[in-house]
Amino acid sequence: MFEELSVLNTRPPVYSQVTTPDLWTDPHISARMLAAHLDPHVDLSSYRAEHLEKIAAWIISRFHVRPGLRVADFGCGPGLYTTRLARTGADVTGLDLSSRSLDHAESLARADGLSVRYLEQDYLSYRDEARYDLVIMVMRDYCALTPDGRRALLRTVRAHLDSGGSFAFDVDSAAAMAGVREQAAYAPSLMDGFWSDRPYFGFHNTYRYESERVSLDKFEIFETDRTRTYFNWVRYFTPDELTGDLVDAGFADVEILGDLTGAPTAARHRSSPPSPSTAEGRRARAVRSPPVPRPGRARRWTPPSGPSSGLRHEAPQAARARGHGLRIAAIRPTPGRLSALARRGSVYPASVRCRPAPEFDSVRNTCVRKA
Numbered sequence: 001m002f003e004e005l006s007v008l009n010t011r012p013p014v015y016s017q018v019t020t021p022d023l024w025t026d027p028h029i030s031a032r033m034l035a036a037h038l039d040p041h042v043d044l045s046s047y048r049a050e051h052l053e054k055i056a057a058w059i060i061s062r063f064h065v066r067p068g069l070r071v072a073d074f075g076c077g078p079g080l081y082t083t084r085l086a087r088t089g090a091d092v093t094g095l096d097l098s099s100r101s102l103d104h105a106e107s108l109a110r111a112d113g114l115s116v117r118y119l120e121q122d123y124l125s126y127r128d129e130a131r132y133d134l135v136i137m138v139m140r141d142y143c144a145l146t147p148d149g150r151r152a153l154l155r156t157v158r159a160h161l162d163s164g165g166s167f168a169f170d171v172d173s174a175a176a177m178a179g180v181r182e183q184a185a186y187a188p189s190l191m192d193g194f195w196s197d198r199p200y201f202g203f204h205n206t207y208r209y210e211s212e213r214v215s216l217d218k219f220e221i222f223e224t225d226r227t228r229t230y231f232n233w234v235r236y237f238t239p240d241e242l243t244g245d246l247v248d249a250g251f252a253d254v255e256i257l258g259d260l261t262g263a264p265t266a267a268r269h270r271s272s273p274p275s276p277s278t279a280e281g282r283r284a285r286a287v288r289s290p291p292v293p294r295p296g297r298a299r300r301w302t303p304p305s306g307p308s309s310g311l312r313h314e315a316p317q318a319a320r321a322r323g324h325g326l327r328i329a330a331i332r333p334t335p336g337r338l339s340a341l342a343r344r345g346s347v348y349p350a351s352v353r354c355r356p357a358p359e360f361d362s363v364r365n366t367c368v369r370k371a
């Protein structure tokens, strides 16, 4: 027993295993996830109703979502944003792995008489002839990806954005990691039967990986006839790290905000330039110095604000952090979120210009579900 518990409590190497899809496709877990999505009072799989409405309203106004605008929601879940965006008359596509969530999204669209295109699809490998003016990804899914996954995602987004198109998404800020404590917990039916409708014993370990700025929640679920392990990785970003990912992927005009409601607008500040001797500094200069003139936006950011949640960590000082400005030179250690807006770079070298990937195959890769 001691040996087994030692193995169970051994820190896994960072990103050693990825199980994210299992969370969204397992019949029992996906049902619990859907219930969490639809609970208007909690920030679990989706943000709570009040915040969600603000995000939808801000996206609509910020990107002038209107009839004919082509919008894709990557990881659309049960269609809470796709439905709201489609009501403007925009041409909306939702992508998700979870057929259960997509069924719900389709039923919402039908009830509203909306036409939304839903694709049961992995956004890391999605390839389609469609081009979008706007891609959104809400609820900090970017943080759950491995570095390779993040690169694949950004490649996919960029490949499907039309010239001048924008990508808007949110992440956990570096400061949010302060709220993560290493711990180990055990319970019969851990998390009130979340993991199975049959009897089970669950172990939950939380680990911090300081230099990678990553946390892991590992869940080991023991049933009579099977044992499952789930890895929930979260990467926490500084504005420069996030900008760096985007610039490396060929995006330009990167703007970092406090969250996807665009608030608090009064707290946006221009960044102090990173040192040109660092990789971040070199990337930042790449953003600021395009080879052809364009009306570039300054890189701006606000303090991280608001809670992380769900299988992620609650942010204890979220309420206090919300709405307070911060002049950036360093990121204040308060928990919270950031969001990034980036445009497909039209100023990048031809070698990374947008073109369909060689493996492009719209029939094989796309399962179209029509509402």
Ligand SMILES: C[S@@+](CC[C@H](N)C(=O)[O-])C[C@H]1O[C@@H](n2cnc3c(N)ncnc32)[C@H](O)[C@@H]1O
Pocket (backbone or CB within 6 Å): 020, 021, 024, 037, 044, 045, 046, 047, 074, 075, 076, 077, 078, 080, 081, 095, 096, 097, 098, 101, 121, 122, 123, 124, 137, 138, 139, 141
């Ligand atoms: C945290 S939920 C957010 C859902 C939605 N954006 C919202 O805020 O209501 C993440 C969603 O992304 C989906 N998802 C996760 N990984 C995915 C992948 N590789 N490709 C497509 N969808 C994915 C999940 O099925 C889930 O519906």
